[in-house]
Amino acid sequence: MSVVHHAVFGQPIAHSQSPRIHAAFAKAQGIALDYRAIEASPQDFAAALEAFAADDGVGANVTLPHKEAAFALCATTTSRAQRAGAVNTLLRKGERWHGDNTDGIGLVRDLTGRHGLDLRGRRVLLLGAGGAARGVAPALLDAGILELVVANRSPERADALADAMGEPGRAISAYWDGLREQGDFELIINATSAGRSDGAAFSLPLSLVNSLTTAVDLNYGEAAIPFLAWARAAGCRNSFDGLGMLVEQAAESFQLWHGVRPDTNEV
Numbered sequence: 001m002s003v004v005h006h007a008v009f010g011q012p013i014a015h016s017q018s019p020r021i022h023a024a025f026a027k028a029q030g031i032a033l034d035y036r037a038i039e040a041s042p043q044d045f046a047a048a049l050e051a052f053a054a055d056d057g058v059g060a061n062v063t064l065p066h067k068e069a070a071f072a073l074c075a076t077t078t079s080r081a082q083r084a085g086a087v088n089t090l091l092r093k094g095e096r097w098h099g100d101n102t103d104g105i106g107l108v109r110d111l112t113g114r115h116g117l118d119l120r121g122r123r124v125l126l127l128g129a130g131g132a133a134r135g136v137a138p139a140l141l142d143a144g145i146l147e148l149v150v151a152n153r154s155p156e157r158a159d160a161l162a163d164a165m166g167e168p169g170r171a172i173s174a175y176w177d178g179l180r181e182q183g184d185f186e187l188i189i190n191a192t193s194a195g196r197s198d199g200a201a202f203s204l205p206l207s208l209v210n211s212l213t214t215a216v217d218l219n220y221g222e223a224a225i226p227f228l229a230w231a232r233a234a235g236c237r238n239s240f241d242g243l244g245m246l247v248e249q250a251a252e253s254f255q256l257w258h259g260v261r262p263d264t265n266e267v
């Protein structure tokens with residue numbers, strides 16, 4: 001059996017679960033897979049990706065902080081990657097890279113399939129406006145939510161994300177400091193990386209929460225602790241981390257590369 005070469009690029013990358021997830025999918029499908037974790041700084045990312053291609057690399061995942069750079073490097077991209085302006089999945093086509101973004105569909109599959117949420121008609125608060133937030137925003141709108149309110153530490157990035165959705169009535173931005181005036185939400189999504197760096201407590205107005213609110217952190221492990229602690233203290237009905245999304249977005253990437261959809265429940 002010939003071995004197919006894949007990798008995940010990021011910085012830092014040591015914490016990544018992607019090699020384990022893809023190894024488990026490949027084993028279950030009987031595919032011989034070499035999936036590496038490659039640490040690359042923003043300055044080195046393009047060269048590292050070319051070196052990987054020269055070494056027979058045919059597919060890659062891209063994580064923090066390279067998703068927007070990966071989008072810019074692709075010769076072709078899917079429409080969902082274009083709406084996100086960010087790429088998390090690369091597929092080698094001839095001498096060029098084709099880019100997709102599976103983060104959004106991964107989150108929606110986890111919320112609806114695993115956690116049984118009906119997203120239709122819901123008010124959703126999205127915290128953050130980086131690559132992950134840009135990936136999930138279009139998929140949430142496509143899933144039929146009523147309204148998406150985006151708040152970010154740097155407000156101009158929240159404005160840009162809301163504008164990029166092209167639905168001024170449904171996707172709007174709000175100041176983080178002005179969230180108290182935004183009413184309550186059935187779904188609050190933390191797509192910031194705040195929990196990775198500060199170790200500081202997460203602080204948001206309690207008025208955002210109602211008796212049905214679900215809180216989901218796209219982070220997992222230690223980085224998810226501050227937000228999930230806030231969600232529990234605020235009385236959210238449900239709260240969970242981003243591990244399910246991670247597995248679902250990986251399954252979408254796996255399907256793009258290998259043409260088969262793996263069973264995510266096993267992993």
Ligand code: NDP
Pocket residue numbers: 063064065067103106127128129130131132133152153154157191192193194196197198218219220223242243245246247249
């Ligand atoms: P980016 O670096 O592109 O964006 C980071 C975001 O976090 C920005 O909105 C930034 O705000 C905000 N932020 C950073 N520090 C703070 C802080 N101290 N307080 C408030 N906001 C802050 O990262 P990504 O969007 O790619 O990833 C975000 C997180 O989501 C990561 O931790 C990543 O691991 C996780 N993730 C999980 C996935 C999964 O499958 N479960 C998939 C993708 C991402 P500003 O614009 O002001 O700098």
